[in-house]
Amino acid sequence: MEAHRLTGLVIAAAIAGYSWIGETQVVQAEEKAAASVDAAAAKKLYLRRSCIACHGRDGRKAIQDYPALAGQRADYLIAQVEDILSGKRVGSPDASGNPRSKGMRGALIAPDGSRRITEEEVNTISNWLATLPPPELEPAQTPLAPEQAKAAADMFVEKCEACHGPAGREPLEGYPQIAGQKRVYVLAQMKDIKSKARNNGQAESMQMILEDMSDADMELLASYVSAQDPAVK
Amino acid sequence: MRRNLMITLGAGALALTVLMGAGGAPGEKTNVNVWNAEGGEKDEAMKLTPNLEHGKDVYEVCSACHLPEGWGSKDGTFPQIAGQHFEVIIKQLADIRALNRDNPTMYPFALPKEIGGVQSISDVAAYIAKLPMTPDNGEGPGTDLEHGAKLYKDNCVKCHGENGEGKHEKWFPRIHGQHFNYLIRQFREIKSGKRRNSNPDMVKQIEGFNDRDVLAVMDYVSRLKAPKEMVAPPGWTNPDF
Numbered sequence: 260m261e262a263h264r265l266t267g268l269v270i271a272a273a274i275a276g277y278s279w280i281g282e283t284q285v286v287q288a289e290e291k292a293a294a295s296v297d298a299a300a301a302k303k304l305y306l307r308r309s310c311i312a313c314h315g316r317d318g319r320k321a322i323q324d325y326p327a328l329a330g331q332r333a334d335y336l337i338a339q340v341e342d343i344l345s346g347k348r349v350g351s352p353d354a355s356g357n358p359r360s361k362g363m364r365g366a367l368i369a370p371d372g373s374r375r376i377t378e379e380e381v382n383t384i385s386n387w388l389a390t391l392p393p394p395e396l397e398p399a400q401t402p403l404a405p406e407q408a409k410a411a412a413d414m415f416v417e418k419c420e421a422c423h424g425p426a427g428r429e430p431l432e433g434y435p436q437i438a439g440q441k442r443v444y445v446l447a448q449m450k451d452i453k454s455k456a457r458n459n460g461q462a463e464s465m466q467m468i469l470e471d472m473s474d475a476d477m478e479l480l481a482s483y484v485s486a487q488d489p490a491v492k
Numbered sequence: 493m494r495r496n497l498m499i500t501l502g503a504g505a506l507a508l509t510v511l512m513g514a515g516g517a518p519g520e521k522t523n524v525n526v527w528n529a530e531g532g533e534k535d536e537a538m539k540l541t542p543n544l545e546h547g548k549d550v551y552e553v554c555s556a557c558h559l560p561e562g563w564g565s566k567d568g569t570f571p572q573i574a575g576q577h578f579e580v581i582i583k584q585l586a587d588i589r590a591l592n593r594d595n596p597t598m599y600p601f602a603l604p605k606e607i608g609g610v611q612s613i614s615d616v617a618a619y620i621a622k623l624p625m626t627p628d629n630g631e632g633p634g635t636d637l638e639h640g641a642k643l644y645k646d647n648c649v650k651c652h653g654e655n656g657e658g659k660h661e662k663w664f665p666r667i668h669g670q671h672f673n674y675l676i677r678q679f680r681e682i683k684s685g686k687r688r689n690s691n692p693d694m695v696k697q698i699e700g701f702n703d704r705d706v707l708a709v710m711d712y713v714s715r716l717k718a719p720k721e722m723v724a725p726p727g728w729t730n731p732d733f
Contacts (some may be wrong), residue, residue, distance in 0.1 A: 312556030312601065323600055357596035365597030366557060369567040370677045 301387030308376050309366045310384065319394040324359070324443040330393030330489055335435045336385035338460055341378070344368065348459035350451045358456075393439050393489040400442075403482050411483035414476065418468050419484075422461070426487040433461055442485035449477045525688040526592050528663060533610045534586040538579065540614040547619030548732050550612050553601050554620075560733035561724070562623040566630030568673025574623035575669070575722050577660035581617035584689075593689040624724035630671035632711025636704065640712030643705055647697050648713075656716040664691075668716035669723070675710040 305311060305318075310328075314321045318328030328336060342348035344367060349358040367375050403411060415426070419437075423430045427437035437445060451457035453469040469477070528534075551562075554573075558564055562574030573581065587593040589602035601607065607616065652658050656668030667675065681687040683698055683706075701709070717723075 306556070309557045312553060322606060323603075325600075353599070355591055355594065355596060355599040357594070357599070361596040362600060363597075365595075366569065369565075369569050370673055371567070373567075375565075375567065375569060 297383065298387055298390070301383045304380050305384050305387070308380065308384070312366070313363070317391050318388045319391065321441065321444075324441070324447055326444045327394050327439075327441055328388045329391035330436065331389060332430060332432075332434075332436055333382075333385040333389040334432060335430070336388060337381055338433065340376075340381045340385070342459040344374065344376075348457060350447070351454070351456045396439055396486065396488055397441060399482065399486055401482070403479070403486070407479065408483065411479045414480060415483055418472075419480065422464070426491075427484050428487065428489055428491070436489060437484050438487035439489040440485060442481050445484050446477060446481035449481065450474075453477075525685060525690070525692075527689060527691045528583070529592070532586060532590060533613060534583050536610045537582045537586065537613040537617070540611055542578075542614040542618030543611070544615070544619055544622070546612070547615035547617070550607050550616040551619050552733070553606060554616065555730075555733055557597070560730040561626065561728065562620055562730075563626040563629075564671060564674065566671050566673065568630070568671050568675075568677050571674045571678075572626055572629060572670055573620050574724075575625040575718060576621060576666055577658060577663075578617050578621040579660045579663050580658065580665045581620050582613055583663045585613050585617065587689045593687060623730070624728065625669045625718050625722050627723050627726050627728075629669050629714060630673055631714045632672040632676075632707060634711060634715070636708040637712055637715070639704070640708035640710070643701075643709040644712050648709070651691075651694070652713075656713055657718075666718070667713050669718040670714060672710060672714035675713055676706060679706055679710055 302317070310318070313323075313325045314328050318331075321327050339348060343360045343363050346364070349360050352358050369375050412426075419427065422434045423437050427440075430436050448457065449469060449472075452462045452465050453472070455462075455466065554562075557570045558573050559570075562572065564570040564572040584593065585602055588595045588598055589604070591599075595602075604612075607613075651662070651664045652667050656666065658664040658666040678687060679698070682690040682694060683701065685695070
């Protein structure tokens with residue numbers, strides 16, 4: 260009797276499961292088809308709008324101290340591009356004396372002040388980048404000793420996790436996913452936000468946390484964050 | 493030990509170059525207007541034998557903005573560089589990376605860590621110089637061409653030539669076939685001193701130009717045609733990329 264009921268349940272579950280799987284597969288296939296069409300168009304835009312020059316193929320091979328974009332939250336990407344274009348987001352100057360954001364504006368704003376990229380294109384590119392796998396972790400220049408790594412992990416939980424999520428992998432809306440981001444970029448952003456050179460978006464809430472943080476602690480956190488595999492959940 | 497000494501000497505030489513403010517190595521921004529300093533990477537690159545195959549590899553990063561064809565954009569954000577004189581490309585690239593010409597968008601790519609040393613400057617310049625030019629550059633409104641023609645004849649011919657072909661041996665650029673919007677932007681930046689590596693003779697020559705003059709003469713220039721054999725057929729795409 261018991262066994263009978265169980266068998267019945269299993270069969271019912273199997274039928275339900277089968278049709279559920281069947282439905283999911285169809286939906287997934289449809290989504291995949293839609294996504295692949297968008298991906299081709301988005302990738303073309305990514306090339307046409309010169310994004311690839313600094314951020315590398317598929318946003319996964321950024322040069323110098325520019326950020327990796329693959330796997331980043333789309334809402335965050337969109338907000339940052341718009342802030343850079345409007346001049347709301349700037350940063351500390353590079354060796355040429357210009358804020359890093361100026362080069363991006365120069366590529367995307369025409370001499371007459373008009374935009375060379377529409378809002379819709381920014382959305383398309385950002386949504387595409389968000390679906391891409393983040394780049395492989397860069398080999399640490401100076402790997403943290405076990406006790407340093409422990410101290411960094413503890414500090415991260417205390418100072419950063421509330422907004423950026425565990426190990427920087429699951430940020431709140433409007434915040435960036437930072438696990439596995441390039442160390443040089445993470446550190447530059449912390450310093451720029453602390454000095455208010457960068458003052459857009461959620462920078463203000465981070466400024467309170469960075470106010471009393473030493474350079475050594477920022478370096479420690481940047482090393483920790485950049486060493487976290489974004490794919491691990 | 494010996495290696496350390498070499499590094500020290502190398503660093504010393506670099507520091508000295510920067511201090512001397514030569515037109516050469518990547519260095520500190522000076523805010524000084526220098527047209528054509530002696531020495532540095534510009535002079536070095538001129539003497540090298542370019543390697544076109546490597547120039548093609550170097551050009552890949554340039555193509556993200558200047559396009560695989562080197563044709564730039566009509567809105568004037570990126571100039572056409574295809575077909576420009578070898579010497580002019582070397583000078584501008586060396587000037588941008590030595591911070592003699594401000595270009596925040598291009599600066600990161602001009603650096604040795606992105607494109608390589610002085611040999612790369614020579615290689616990519618040779619590659620760009622031999623690219624065919626766009627058959628469809630951006631032109632001005634065409635409403636004041638007579639005035640533009642007269643201004644050109646009186647002020648520009650001596651250096652840029654009857655047909656805008658420039659003078660490669662003197663680093664005077666080819667300006668025919670260039671996008672109108674890029675021409676007016678550069679003209680204004682040269683006039684105001686914002687473009688720091690401009691020729692002081694030109695700055696003086698155009699001192700008295702008013703807005704109408706600028707638009708008219710650049711419109712005229714944008715309509716000057718490069719020699720037929722230098723221009724690509726319509727619809728040409730660069731097979732190298």
